[in-house]
Each structure stands twice: as C-alpha cells, then as structure tokens.
Amino acid sequence: MHIYCLADVAAAPAAAASTAATGTATTGTPTQGSLFNSPMVPLILMVVAFYFLLIRPQQQQAKRQAKLLSALKPGDKVSTATGIIGVVVTVKDKTVTLRSGDSKFELTKSSVTEILETGSTTEA
Numbered sequence: 001m002h003i004y005c006l007a008d009v010a011a012a013p014a015a016a017a018s019t020a021a022t023g024t025a026t027t028g029t030p031t032q033g034s035l036f037n038s039p040m041v042p043l044i045l046m047v048v049a050f051y052f053l054l055i056r057p058q059q060q061q062a063k064r065q066a067k068l069l070s071a072l073k074p075g076d077k078v079s080t081a082t083g084i085i086g087v088v089v090t091v092k093d094k095t096v097t098l099r100s101g102d103s104k105f106e107l108t109k110s111s112v113t114e115i116l117e118t119g120s121t122t123e124a
Helices: 003-022 040-070
Strands: 077-080 085-091 095-100 103-108 112-117
Touching (some): 040 112
Antiparallel strands (some): 077 085, 077 112, 095 103
C-alpha cells in the first residue's frame, strides 16, 4: 500500500472517535495537505540532484577541455587519451601532429587530454 493510504487508514479511527465525542459529523471534503505531501516534491528533488551531480560537472569538464584545446600550440608536451606522450609539431582545425620518440602521429584534437609542459615554438 502507499504510505499516504496507510496514514489515512490510521487516522480514520481517530476521526470517528472525535466525531462521536463532539456529536458533529465531518463533511466529505478533502483536507488541504501540506506542500511536502505532494508526490511532485520527490520528483523535483531528483531533478535538482541529477543537475548538480551529473549535468553541471559534465558541462564544466567540457568547458575545461575546450579551453585546453584552444591553448594548444606547437612545442607543447601533451598526453593523449591512449597514453601517448609527445610534443606538438603542428595544430590544425581538427587534428594535431605529435612527435613521440622517432614516430610522428596525426591525432584528433579531442584525444589530447592534458598539457604536461608548455614549450616554445622553436626547438633546439
């Protein structure tokens, strides 16, 4: 049973006893419940919790990633999502060219997760 139904069942004998004592019968009008008895309150609380626990942190992380990618320049030492650590050679619209050891990779910008060291544009 629903918890509100249980509360009504428990309150019914008390209401019958009070009408017998006073001699007046209550009308069949429902009483106004408080705001917290509404079934909408838990739903609203869940929406607020989802916003602060899931949506807002994801938006902040997306902003940090966009800021990181806009600050990317040749000479930076970066780490990728796959674990490759290399130095940025060129930066294009959607791709980044990395040099790691003797290898040269062209990766998408979104795979860069962290700038380890900022470097100059000229290498010695």
